Amino acid sequence: MQYEGLLLLLPLLLMVRVSGVYSGHSLLYFQTMESTPGYELQEHIEVGYVDGVEITRYSSDVRRLVPVAPWMQKMEPEYWESETHRCRGNEAEMKYHGRIELTRLNKTGGYQYVQWMYGCELRDDGSTRVYYQFGLEGKDFFVLDSDRWILIPLTGQAHITTERLNGPDERLAERNKDYLEDKCFRWMRGYLKIGKEQLERRVPPEVKVSDQTVNGVTKLHCQVYGFYPRDVDVNWMKNGIDVPSYEAKHILPNSDGTYQIRVTAEVAAEDREGHSCHVDHASLDQTLTVKWESQSSSNTLWIVIAVLAGVLAIAAIGFIIWRISSGKKNYAQTSTSDNDGSTSTSNA
Structure with a gap:
């Protein structure tokens, strides 16, 4: 079976973040199970992430947990056996609860998918957070209240579900x-230890600012790329005042293990001056600020550079011609002198 589609669905289950630049470590697992028309829930995949880096993967056709990050191959065979057993249990439990919910909501026909995310987060200030949430068709369905250790419904349809899962027969959150x-x-700390060289590296971002006008609408783009770790805070400002971003901020992975993001603000065409893009990242000692400059200003700079280059080129050519001319003149004078001297000697 092909799982590219399921992998694309994993980010649809929202992962809550505290505002600002993320600082700390996380261990999160994303599971997705899908059903196709005429079949029960059947295809399942579970992917593990440490600090946003994929470390393991389990699928219902292979039915074994396998390493994705190269450094995970350091784990002992016993680890893969026990974790494979855990993943198989998760698959069975997710299929059980998913079938119940889809049947209750009369969603047994057509293409359906169920999602589940759980894990933990340790921040640099010592605070912690745990995650446990469930989604249907890309929308959050219920989430864990870790203060009371009960599941909280996020939609009207989820009330019956959370009552059942919080009840004495299930007690899903408490379990x-x-x-x-x-x-x-404990698992997170172990992964961080063996993957330290990769996970704790710091790669500063590159930033490019540009503008675009289409159908009378002007947008300022701030492209931030090539950074690691994943979390970054990017904002547009005008003269020190925040400017709302026009498009959602999506952090995307690069093939080399770094990340990129583009943040866009919509402005009036005549109101672009004074805007700047501000980037906060763990690799930076201070906020990186890149000002927007009009294309005409940039063109003027290049024109000046081109003119100066042209003047220097003309001067260089003139110098070369002068040297050649001087060389020919000196050569002619030397030749005449040598010829005169030669005749005198002969006559003598």
Whole structure:
């Protein structure tokens, strides 16, 4: 079976972030299971991430957990056996709950998919956070309240579900409390230890600012690329005042393990002056600010450079011609002198 489609669905389940630049470490697992017309839930994939880097993958056709990050190959064979057993249990549980929900919501026909995300986060200030949430068709369905250890419905249709899962027969949140509060953090620290060289590196971003006008609408683009770790804060400002971003901010991976993001603001065509893009990232000692400059200003700069280059070229050519002319003149004078001297000597 092909799982490219399922992998694309994984980010659809929203991962809540605290505002500002993320600083710390996380261990998160994303699961997606899909059904196709005429079949029950059947295709399942689970992907593990440490600090946004994919480390492991499990799929229902292979039915084994395999390493993705090269440094995960350092783990002992016993690890892969026990974690494969855990993934198979997760697959069975997700299929069970997914079938119940899709049947109850009368969504058993056609293409459907169910998503589940769980894990933990340790921040540099010592604070922690745990995640456990469920989604249907790319929309959040319920989420964990880690203060009371119950599941909170996020849609009207989810109330019946959370009542069942919080009830004495299921107690789903409580059954996962030990893993989320303890084991998840212990596993995270172990992964960070063996993947330290890769995970703790810092690669500063490159920033490019440009503008675009289409159908009378002017947009300022701030392209930030080639940075690691993943989390970054990018904002447009005008004379020190925040400017709302016109498009959603999506951080995308690059093939070399770094990331990129483009943040766009819509402005009046005559109001572009004074705008600047501000970038905060763990690799930077201070906020990186790149000002927008009009294309005409840039063109003027290049024109000046071109003129100066032309003047220098003309001067260089003139110098070469002068040297050649001087050389010919000196050569002619030397030849005449030599010829005169030669005749005198002969006559003598």
